[in-house]
Amino acid sequence: MNSLYVICGLGIVALLAEITSLKKRLTAVMIVGLVVAAGLVVLDWGTDITYFSDMIVFDNFSLAFTSLISIVSVLWFWMCGDYFMDTHQTDKSALVLFAIAGAVVMASFNNMAMLFLGIEILSISLYALAGSKKGSLFSNEASFKYFLMGSFATGFLLLGIAFVYGATGSFQIDIISDFIMIHKDGLPTFFYAGVMLMFIGLAFKISAVPFHFWAPDVYGGSPTSITAFMSTVVKIAAVAAFYRVFSFAFAEIESSWLIMIEVVCVATLVVANITAVYQNDAKRMLAYSSVGHVGYILLGFLADPVTSSSLVLYYLSAYAVSSLGAFAVLSIIEREHGNLSLDNFNGLFKRNPFLAVAMTIALLSLAGIPPLPGFFGKYMVFALALENGFTGLVIVAVITSLIGVYYYFRIIIVMFMKDPMGAPTKLSFSENVLATLLIISTLIIGLFPGWLLSLIGS
Amino acid sequence: MLTLFLIFFPLLASLVLLLFRPQNAKMWAFIASIIELIVSLVVAFLFDKSDVTSQFSYSTPWIASMGLNLSVGVDGISLLLVLLTTVLVPFIIYSSFNNTYDKPATFYGLILMMQMALVGVFVALDGLLFYLFWEMALIPIYFICLIWGGEFRGRITFKFFVYTLAGSLFMLVALVYIYFQTPGSHSFDIQALYVAGRALPLMEQSWIFWAMFVAFAIKMPVFPFHTWQPNTYTVAPTQGTMLLSGIMLKMGIYGLIRWLVPLVPAGVQEWGYTAIILSVIGIIYASCIAIIQKDMKRLIAYSSIAHVGLISAGLLTLNPIGMQGAMIQMISHGIIVFGLFFIVDIIFQRTKTHSLSELGGIKNVAPILATVFTIVMLGSVALPLTSGFVGEFLLLNSLFQYQPIIGAIAGLTIILGAVYMLRTFQKSMSGETNDFTKNFIDLTSHEKRVLYPIVILIVLIGVYPDPILSISESAVNNLLTLFSDSTASLK
Numbered sequence: 002m003n004s005l006y007v008i009c010g011l012g013i014v015a016l017l018a019e020i021t022s023l024k025k026r027l028t029a030v031m032i033v034g035l036v037v038a039a040g041l042v043v044l045d046w047g048t049d050i051t052y053f054s055d056m057i058v059f060d061n062f063s064l065a066f067t068s069l070i071s072i073v074s075v076l077w078f079w080m081c082g083d084y085f086m087d088t089h090q091t092d093k094s095a096l097v098l099f100a101i102a103g104a105v106v107m108a109s110f111n112n113m114a115m116l117f118l119g120i121e122i123l124s125i126s127l128y129a130l131a132g133s134k135k136g137s138l139f140s141n142e143a144s145f146k147y148f149l150m151g152s153f154a155t156g157f158l159l160l161g162i163a164f165v166y167g168a169t170g171s172f173q174i175d176i177i178s179d180f181i182m183i184h185k186d187g188l189p190t191f192f193y194a195g196v197m198l199m200f201i202g203l204a205f206k207i208s209a210v211p212f213h214f215w216a217p218d219v220y221g222g223s224p225t226s227i228t229a230f231m232s233t234v235v236k237i238a239a240v241a242a243f244y245r246v247f248s249f250a251f252a253e254i255e256s257s258w259l260i261m262i263e264v265v266c267v268a269t270l271v272v273a274n275i276t277a278v279y280q281n282d283a284k285r286m287l288a289y290s291s292v293g294h295v296g297y298i299l300l301g302f303l304a305d306p307v308t309s310s311s312l313v314l315y316y317l318s319a320y321a322v323s324s325l326g327a328f329a330v331l332s333i334i335e336r337e338h339g340n341l342s343l344d345n346f347n348g349l350f351k352r353n354p355f356l357a358v359a360m361t362i363a364l365l366s367l368a369g370i371p372p373l374p375g376f377f378g379k380y381m382v383f384a385l386a387l388e389n390g391f392t393g394l395v396i397v398a399v400i401t402s403l404i405g406v407y408y409y410f411r412i413i414i415v416m417f418m419k420d421p422m423g424a425p426t427k428l429s430f431s432e433n434v435l436a437t438l439l440i441i442s443t444l445i446i447g448l449f450p451g452w453l454l455s456l457i458g459s
Numbered sequence: 460m461l462t463l464f465l466i467f468f469p470l471l472a473s474l475v476l477l478l479f480r481p482q483n484a485k486m487w488a489f490i491a492s493i494i495e496l497i498v499s500l501v502v503a504f505l506f507d508k509s510d511v512t513s514q515f516s517y518s519t520p521w522i523a524s525m526g527l528n529l530s531v532g533v534d535g536i537s538l539l540l541v542l543l544t545t546v547l548v549p550f551i552i553y554s555s556f557n558n559t560y561d562k563p564a565t566f567y568g569l570i571l572m573m574q575m576a577l578v579g580v581f582v583a584l585d586g587l588l589f590y591l592f593w594e595m596a597l598i599p600i601y602f603i604c605l606i607w608g609g610e611f612r613g614r615i616t617f618k619f620f621v622y623t624l625a626g627s628l629f630m631l632v633a634l635v636y637i638y639f640q641t642p643g644s645h646s647f648d649i650q651a652l653y654v655a656g657r658a659l660p661l662m663e664q665s666w667i668f669w670a671m672f673v674a675f676a677i678k679m680p681v682f683p684f685h686t687w688q689p690n691t692y693t694v695a696p697t698q699g700t701m702l703l704s705g706i707m708l709k710m711g712i713y714g715l716i717r718w719l720v721p722l723v724p725a726g727v728q729e730w731g732y733t734a735i736i737l738s739v740i741g742i743i744y745a746s747c748i749a750i751i752q753k754d755m756k757r758l759i760a761y762s763s764i765a766h767v768g769l770i771s772a773g774l775l776t777l778n779p780i781g782m783q784g785a786m787i788q789m790i791s792h793g794i795i796v797f798g799l800f801f802i803v804d805i806i807f808q809r810t811k812t813h814s815l816s817e818l819g820g821i822k823n824v825a826p827i828l829a830t831v832f833t834i835v836m837l838g839s840v841a842l843p844l845t846s847g848f849v850g851e852f853l854l855l856n857s858l859f860q861y862q863p864i865i866g867a868i869a870g871l872t873i874i875l876g877a878v879y880m881l882r883t884f885q886k887s888m889s890g891e892t893n894d895f896t897k898n899f900i901d902l903t904s905h906e907k908r909v910l911y912p913i914v915i916l917i918v919l920i921g922v923y924p925d926p927i928l929s930i931s932e933s934a935v936n937n938l939l940t941l942f943s944d945s946t947a948s949l950k
Contacts, residue, residue, distance in 0.1 A: 350606065354565070370598065370624075371595060372595060383635065384639075387636065395632070399628050399632065402628075403624065403628070406624060410620070414617060417602065417606050451524060454524045455524065
């Protein structure tokens with residue numbers, strides 16, 4: 002909870018910074034504040050304290066995700082210093098911070114109303130942020146599309162919550178779960194409709210196929226920094242919310258939603274990975290890849306809905322660190338060339354070897370090549386699924402990860418093989434440090450996954 | 460602890476090269492590989508040949524929740540392959556002293572990283588650890604080929620990468636499947652996997668056999684999984700080709716010996732015949748293609764498929780003679796193929812061509828090179844008193860015992876091998892000198908320092924193979940006892 006206070010406080014500080022002289026150092030203040038927020042998690046560890054009449058609970062699951070969200074946000078702020086520099090620095094910072102606060106709520110709600118609040122706090126900030134490149138038509142389109150699709154999805158979610166409330170008489174996750182356990186056989190049909198509607202609403206948020214249609218356009222049109230934010234912080238929060246609803250509340254009636262999620266999982270794996278092959282813009286490609294990774298997470302979740310929380314946390318950490326690495330390189334390339342067509346990566350190894358190596362490590366990890374974290378994430382998903390008898394799904398997932406190798410390697414190949422375009426790419430000191438940090442954390446998560454996995458026991 | 464040093468010292472050296480990019484990278488890499496060689500010789504010296512269990516073992520949990528242990532050890536079979544690696548890598552690095560590569564620190568760093576993974580594959584005693592090293596070997600060689608390779612390298616090296624990655628994913632699925640059959644909280648320990656694998660019914664052993672055989676067959680490569688190989692060998696820089704053919708393909712053979720035969724004996728017994736037939740087809744097929752090759756590098760690539768086919772066929776007869784033949788032939792093939800590719804590189808550096816039709820008459824201007832080439836070539840066609848003879852003789856012997864007709868067909872390899880190698884010699888060395896070859900300079904002292912030891916090794920192993928055979932003997936026998944015990948208990 003302390004972390005949430007700090008994050009909200011930072012948001013207000015950011016708003017007030019417009020009228021003080023703090024403006025120049027705002028990004029630094031944000032970074033320090035978020036580090037503090039991540040650190041404060043340690044104080045609450047293992048306490049399971051609830052707040053606001055049980056509406057929000059900080060158990061180890063939510064604390065782990067809170068700290069993951071905060072750490073990723075720190076790295077993100079570091080990476081996107083430029084984004085805040087041009088205009089509306091304070092407004093954008095405040096919006097991002099409120100989005101982070103929403104993300105924390107999404108990971109720690111214990112009440113469906115709180116889930117709704119979290120999603121809305123996050124989404125409304127993002128609708129504005131997606132359109133924050135005001136002059137760009139694509140950015141406007143992204144914002145508008147995201148808003149329309151997002152509110153539509155929220156509608157589904159709300160109706161689902163209402164149905165579930167109607168059947169169980171409560172918004173509280175734990176009470177719903179108990180109620181289901183007792184009345185397992187006597188639940189009304191509209192309860193299942195409610196579960197399904199909630200699934201659709203949440204599937205929109207985690208951008209699972211076939212509810213992903215907004216993702217590529219929104220990711221492609223938004224400013225690259227915001228795309229990075231959406232595909233890391235927002236994705237972590239959305240998956241955490243999804244996991245909380247379906248694992249904490251609806252695990253008892255697994256048989257009713259299992260088939261539905263299986264279908265969505267296969268569709269996500271296949272469609273996203275195949276579509277990614279045809280993209281010629283690195284940002285859109287990463288957008289589809291991020292949709293594809295949701296498929297692997299869903300597979301892990303399906304394999305064991307109750308005890309896969311540490312696996313989901315690990316997968317998301319691995320994915321977030323690798324994606325941040327890739328987006329950090331993307332934003333530098335965009336600064337140099339103005340767009341992110343794949344040709345702009347030509348000969349990056351000759352223009353700036355370090356940058357090319359950083360990008361390669363990030364992409365190899367996303368592709369799931371050992372000993373990088375992406376491999377261990379996928380490996381554990383596959384192993385868990387095999388153990389629980391989802392052999393068919395594992396075969397599909399193995400094939401789609403091979404397809405994944407194809408499109409990630411398109412970038413790697415042009416970076417190392419083609420002749421360079423343009424002058425050598427110069428990096429600032431801070432960018433070098435950030436890239437080093439990202440490489441090291443990728444390697445550490447990959448080589449020593451044990452501590453992260455044991456963080457939230459099953 | 461020595462085993463750990465053998466794995467992690469090259470990694471350390473590689474990281475130093477990659478991070479600090481010292482001026483004289485090739486020298487540093489060479490020194491590092493020599494230190495590694497010395498340590499491996501110490502291990503060989505301290506090694507107790509009569510002991511069949513793993514020596515110099517070390518085991519510590521790495522990722523407990525996945526059942527992954529950093530568990531390594533050396534037995535006779537591992538030791539020979541580790542020695543092959545540690546002997547060839549300094550040669551490979553030294554052979555490049557005449558070439559100038561762009562970004563040398565990266566180049567040599569990747570070679571040493573490759574060495575780490577190769578040694579790791581040969582000493583791993585944990586299924587997942589083996590898989591990790593197996594995959595890690597792929598990354599450096601892929602980048603060596605991608606960055607310093609020849610024309611069309613993007614497409615060709617990618618095919619290589621995807622092919623081997625796809626194969627090893629099947630292997631991973633099979634390993635994980637057996638992992639879940641181990642009792643208790645599951646373990647990837649090799650002995651536990653052996654026990655679990657052997658207890659499986661024939662049906663399951665069969666699909667596991669194929670899942671793993673395909674992974675190994677792609678790496679070696681065995682017909683019909685070889686299509687990536689000639690292009691990749693041709694397009695790779697010389698040192699990359701040496702790594703691929705000299706050491707990396709032995710990973711596949713080693714996998715057969717250590718991770719397939721004892722793991723699913725019933726599967727091997729059921730499908731071994733099919734695999735032998737595939738290997739023998741590969742021998743004949745690749746030899747015939749080698750005969751009509753115009754490009755020297757491609758020719759040696761195809762000859763390598765033929766030789767590996769013989770190794771895999773002889774090994775799968777599961778006869779101690781065949782196994783021992785496979786061991787010594789792996790060593791011999793590694794040395795010979797290194798020599799051949801180095802000679803091709805020497806010719807290419809002087810004439811800028813790999814094409815046989817443009818060469819000729821080199822013997823007249825470079826007699827020393829011609830002599831060295833003759834000896835290496837005779838080793839390749841398995842003339843008695845060369846190292847190639849010992850291996851091929853044992854392998855063919857085992858195949859004859861297995862089934863005379865298969866032995867006879869596989870025996871054609873000697874004739875066909877003589878045809879394509881002698882044709883190569885004739886086209887390049889004999890005849891009249893032409894515009895390409897008339898200014899050919901004979902071996903420089905640097906090249907002599909690489910090739911003379913190779914020649915000596917070829918002859919030495921050919922005349923006196925006992926030291927090598929005795930290292931692996933007890934380990935091979937132990938393996939076969941394991942195999943026959945478990946197949947006997949099935950009946």
